[in-house]
Amino acid sequence: MKQTFTRILMLTVLSISVASPQNQKETQTQSENYENGNGFENNQNRLPQLLRDVKILLSDALIADVMDDTLEAVYTLNRIFDLLTEADQYGDKNDEDQEEFDRFEASMIELYTHRFTVLDKADAAITAEQLRMDMTFYTEPLEVEMGASQFTVVDDRDGHIPLVRNKKVDQFIQYFQTKGRKQFEIWLDRLDKYGPMINQILSECNLPPELLYLAMIESGLNPKAYSKAAANGMWQFIYTTGKLYGLERNWYVDERRDVEKSTRAACAYLTDLYNEFDNWYLAMAAYNSGEGRIRRATRLHQTSDFWQLHSLPRETRNYIPYYLAATIIAVKPADYGFFIKEKKQSQLDFDIVTIEKSADLTVLARSAETSFKTLQSLNPELRQSATPTKT
Numbered sequence: 001m002k003q004t005f006t007r008i009l010m011l012t013v014l015s016i017s018v019a020s021p022q023n024q025k026e027t028q029t030q031s032e033n034y035e036n037g038n039g040f041e042n043n044q045n046r047l048p049q050l051l052r053d054v055k056i057l058l059s060d061a062l063i064a065d066v067m068d069d070t071l072e073a074v075y076t077l078n079r080i081f082d083l084l085t086e087a088d089q090y091g092d093k094n095d096e097d098q099e100e101f102d103r104f105e106a107s108m109i110e111l112y113t114h115r116f117t118v119l120d121k122a123d124a125a126i127t128a129e130q131l132r133m134d135m136t137f138y139t140e141p142l143e144v145e146m147g148a149s150q151f152t153v154v155d156d157r158d159g160h161i162p163l164v165r166n167k168k169v170d171q172f173i174q175y176f177q178t179k180g181r182k183q184f185e186i187w188l189d190r191l192d193k194y195g196p197m198i199n200q201i202l203s204e205c206n207l208p209p210e211l212l213y214l215a216m217i218e219s220g221l222n223p224k225a226y227s228k229a230a231a232n233g234m235w236q237f238i239y240t241t242g243k244l245y246g247l248e249r250n251w252y253v254d255e256r257r258d259v260e261k262s263t264r265a266a267c268a269y270l271t272d273l274y275n276e277f278d279n280w281y282l283a284m285a286a287y288n289s290g291e292g293r294i295r296r297a298t299r300l301h302q303t304s305d306f307w308q309l310h311s312l313p314r315e316t317r318n319y320i321p322y323y324l325a326a327t328i329i330a331v332k333p334a335d336y337g338f339f340i341k342e343k344k345q346s347q348l349d350f351d352i353v354t355i356e357k358s359a360d361l362t363v364l365a366r367s368a369e370t371s372f373k374t375l376q377s378l379n380p381e382l383r384q385s386a387t388p389t390k391t
Helices: 002-017 021-036 047-066 070-085 095-114 127-139 167-177 181-204 209-219 239-244 259-277 280-289 291-301 314-331 361-367 372-378
Strands: 152-155 163-165
Touching: 047 070, 047 095, 163 167, 163 314, 167 181, 167 314, 181 209, 181 259, 181 314, 209 259, 209 314, 239 259, 259 280, 259 291, 280 291, 280 314, 361 372
Parallel strands: none
Antiparallel strands: 152 163
16 A cells, blocks of 8 residues: 555656656756756756756655655755755746746645654754744734733843743743644754854853744754745845855855854844844844834834834734743743753764865764764755865
8 A cells, every 4th residue: 555655646746747758867967967066157047947856856755755764755855955945046037937936835845844754753944934834823813902011021131132921922832832842842952952052152242142042933943944935044044144144155065054153143143133223022023024124114103112013024923922932931941831851962062173175974974983974963054965175
């Protein structure tokens, strides 16, 4: 039965992806060009070819999932995400191409978050962003009356982000305690691994320590998280903003996935936002939706009170309550029924070594007396199984 289902699944996916054996041959040739870094200098539209490639990869991932091959499924999915993040480099797109790309990306995220079973056994990307989308829908029917009497202050110290509760925040807290509990426990577990490094950088940049939890809601503290908006990494930078704040992306690396570099870039960006709005809620809302949208909303409503900016998009209106709920729980998890019995992920511990030229990670792992997987996990910015030609 499993073999029959696999065959039907493969034919179904490939029927959407490939019209003929000739297309398969062309796809293989083009994929080799991607791997070799060839052909990226011209403006020819290669989006149709990319879509054919990722659809074939998706069929492979679905088959691996049915066969319970976790490593193959996760590897193939990561390859798909790598290709999707390169879409803006593939030349000018016409409207038809863009519509087809948007349809595939929406289907891909739906399959990723609701179909694949092997992801429960691996570190899944997208989860934080997708969970926020789910909760935005879940909580939207609630209308919160604004006003000072509606808020309970949890913490409001100098040098910290004010933590308050209202009906909206409480509904997110309840969600994390019930439907979203399993995912939130994973996020808390990752705090042990990445929290110390992020906290140190926040301190060096004179920023509130609560900003650590912004990375939690953006990516689930997953360095390889990818969103439907083509944002990447723990701090979910899109390519243009990442480049503006010094994060490089090329065939070898995507520094949006580098925990230290992306955290420093996020600190610089958040500092700029706070300097403009002089309010952490507005700065974080701008991080979510863009500075222009927050400027327009504050002008329209003639206030800098986030809770009065009713014209903001639904996701942004929910973003700050979502952040507050996650932060309030993460600061004192036991108070909200989250008990971590033991640390599953140890704090990052590594040495920095400068590599003068490109080197295979397998060789480097052997020289460092560690595993290939460990070396990869310590260098999530690497997109290939080798270091860059220049460092």
